[in-house]
Amino acid sequence: MSPRSGAPRSGGPRHGGPRRSGPQSGAGRSGGPREGAAAGDGPGAHESSESAVQPARRVALDVIRAVNADDAYANLLLPARVRRAGLNTADAALATELTYGTLRRSGYYDRIIEMVAGRPVAKIDAPVRDVLRLAAHQLLSMRVAPHAAVHEAVQQVRSLGKSSASGFVNGVLRTITRTDREEWLHRVQGEAASEDDRLAVLHSHPVWIIGALRDALAAQGRESELTYLLDADNSPPRVGLVALPGLADRRTVSARLPNTEFSPIGLALAAGDPLDIAEVRAGTVRVQDEGSQLAALALSRARPVAAGERWLDLCAGPGGKTAVLAAEAAVHGAVVLANEVAPARAQLVRNAIAAVPGETRVLELDGRVVGPQNVGAFDRVLIDAPCTGLGALRRRPESRWRKSPDDVVELTRLQSELLESGLTALRPGGVLAYVTCSPHLAETRDIVAGALAAHPELRQLDTGRVLAEITDGALPAAAVGLAAQLWPHRHGTDAMFIALLTTAAHGDPSIETTMDTVDDEARGADRPDRSSDVTP
Numbered sequence: 001m002s003p004r005s006g007a008p009r010s011g012g013p014r015h016g017g018p019r020r021s022g023p024q025s026g027a028g029r030s031g032g033p034r035e036g037a038a039a040g041d042g043p044g045a046h047e048s049s050e051s052a053v054q055p056a057r058r059v060a061l062d063v064i065r066a067v068n069a070d071d072a073y074a075n076l077l078l079p080a081r082v083r084r085a086g087l088n089t090a091d092a093a094l095a096t097e098l099t100y101g102t103l104r105r106s107g108y109y110d111r112i113i114e115m116v117a118g119r120p121v122a123k124i125d126a127p128v129r130d131v132l133r134l135a136a137h138q139l140l141s142m143r144v145a146p147h148a149a150v151h152e153a154v155q156q157v158r159s160l161g162k163s164s165a166s167g168f169v170n171g172v173l174r175t176i177t178r179t180d181r182e183e184w185l186h187r188v189q190g191e192a193a194s195e196d197d198r199l200a201v202l203h204s205h206p207v208w209i210i211g212a213l214r215d216a217l218a219a220q221g222r223e224s225e226l227t228y229l230l231d232a233d234n235s236p237p238r239v240g241l242v243a244l245p246g247l248a249d250r251r252t253v254s255a256r257l258p259n260t261e262f263s264p265i266g267l268a269l270a271a272g273d274p275l276d277i278a279e280v281r282a283g284t285v286r287v288q289d290e291g292s293q294l295a296a297l298a299l300s301r302a303r304p305v306a307a308g309e310r311w312l313d314l315c316a317g318p319g320g321k322t323a324v325l326a327a328e329a330a331v332h333g334a335v336v337l338a339n340e341v342a343p344a345r346a347q348l349v350r351n352a353i354a355a356v357p358g359e360t361r362v363l364e365l366d367g368r369v370v371g372p373q374n375v376g377a378f379d380r381v382l383i384d385a386p387c388t389g390l391g392a393l394r395r396r397p398e399s400r401w402r403k404s405p406d407d408v409v410e411l412t413r414l415q416s417e418l419l420e421s422g423l424t425a426l427r428p429g430g431v432l433a434y435v436t437c438s439p440h441l442a443e444t445r446d447i448v449a450g451a452l453a454a455h456p457e458l459r460q461l462d463t464g465r466v467l468a469e470i471t472d473g474a475l476p477a478a479a480v481g482l483a484a485q486l487w488p489h490r491h492g493t494d495a496m497f498i499a500l501l502t503t504a505a506h507g508d509p510s511i512e513t514t515m516d517t518v519d520d521e522a523r524g525a526d527r528p529d530r531s532s533d534v535t536p
């Protein structure tokens with residue numbers, strides 16, 4: 001079966017600092033346009049230029065500045081800025097494309113800016129650099145008239161109090177417009193130091209992430225799909241909604257919205273504000289990626305629920321999966337305990353489950369202590385572990401540039417400890433779902449293999465089979481061993497990894513009928529040394 005996403009799109013660069021100081025293009029060779037003084041150029045010019053900037057571009061630059069200068073999150077800040085600016089629907093869509101597109105592809109644009117300017121982007125004044133990236137996105141990836149993009153960029157740099165850099169901005173951007181997009185792609189690829197570097201620049205992912213994604217696809221025999229995945233990471237995700245079981249009837253809502261392809265409780269929102277939907281305002285329909293829905297259902301539907309079961313959601317914030325689990329539990333007379341270490345996120349969990357009847361308590365503990373305090377107390381446990389989020393790059397445009405291989409090292413330690421705690425909390429014969437929104441093998445396969453190696457009594461359930469039942473056989477090619485790996489390019493979901501584990505409880509027939517064979521390979525018998533996975 002071929003991947004779902006369409007033809008590859010252009011774009012993409014690497015993160016981080018300068019790699020090339022030497023100019024490559026004609027303009028670069030001659031030293032490139034001069035940036036001028038970096039400091040503010042006088043108050044009066046600033047205000048009048050600001051009002052001259054088109055509102056969507058003003059909002060986009062504002063958000064990009066906050067992301068790059070203050071570590072803000074675009075997906076959180078943009079909606080607030082759009083509201084504050086009172087943008088109409090068309091301008092809001094434009095601001096979103098400008099912001100997300102620029103942040104995602106800034107690595108690619110940086111390489112071109114470096115070629116033209118004749119210096120590393122790190123040596124360009126940060127606000128000026130952001131103006132250049134925003135304009136480069138319009139010139140290289142959007143259908144914006146070049147003169148409009150250049151003119152607005154010059155106005156923007158003035159509005160930032162950097163009038164002396166306006167000639168530099170004008171020069172760099174005009175030089176970019178003189179070469180067509182295909183030729184830029186060609187030139188940038190010609191500069192690449194290796195095949196992974198070429199893909200990194202072309203698809204705007206850091207090189208170490210290219211390697212991690214390649215390894216994860218290869219584990220499924222799908223390495224050839226890498227460029228489809230990279231393209232999908234650069235494409236806006238569709239908005240998915242979940243109709244909480246027992247609280248919202250998907251058939252009623254789907255009279256207005258189409259069902260999603262795989263999740264039996266999912267709906268797709270093609271356009272518009274989810275808050276325009278009454279059920280969303282009531283909290284019975286929620287925004288949620290289809291992959292997250294399937295992860296929660298894999299646990300709640302792994303086997304029939306007995307009334308009175310106790311379920312634990314150990315890393316619950318902000319509560320998307322808790323809401324599904326709590327709704328499922330309420331239907332069957334089970335009870336959920338949620339836990340989230342960050343108090344603000346624990347509050348989001350409480351908000352997420354406000355519409356769900358029943359008493360779902362939310363603790364605010366380090367998940368590593370919850371197991372030892374509740375030995376064998378839960379029938380089902382969800383460990384939706386903190387992870388690099390490499391499977392959700394579509395949603396968080398800046399995140400790929402913020403993560404590093406060091407994060408993998410730190411996170412994998414925490415993931416193992418949280419899984420250990422969850423296993424301690426699991427009653428013999430109970431079911432545990434280990435889930436990440438990352439396909440990185442060190443965070444997925446290796447964590448599960450470590451647990452299997454440490455606990456001879458532990459077994460893997462056939463997650464692919466459980467998902468096949470949930471989706472009525474519709475989910476293609478998700479199995480990776482006895483676990484499951486979803487993909488943006490293949491399933492249109494975030495790249496969720498799901499592994500179902502159980503301990504064999506003597507005489508528990510429900511386990512014997514759902515349990516597949518033990519995956520000895522996953523236990524680590526022939527496990528390759530993955531330590532190299534976390535180096536760039």
Ligand SMILES: C[S@@+](CC[C@H](N)C(=O)[O-])C[C@H]1O[C@@H](n2cnc3c(N)ncnc32)[C@H](O)[C@@H]1O
Binds near residue numbers: 314317342366387
């Ligand atoms: C991937 S997110 C969970 C997403 C959530 N299940 C949902 O569907 O909305 C991981 C969560 O684990 C939390 N976390 C990180 N370290 C933790 C710890 N030691 N104990 C418990 N939670 C932790 C993070 O704050 C984050 O909210």
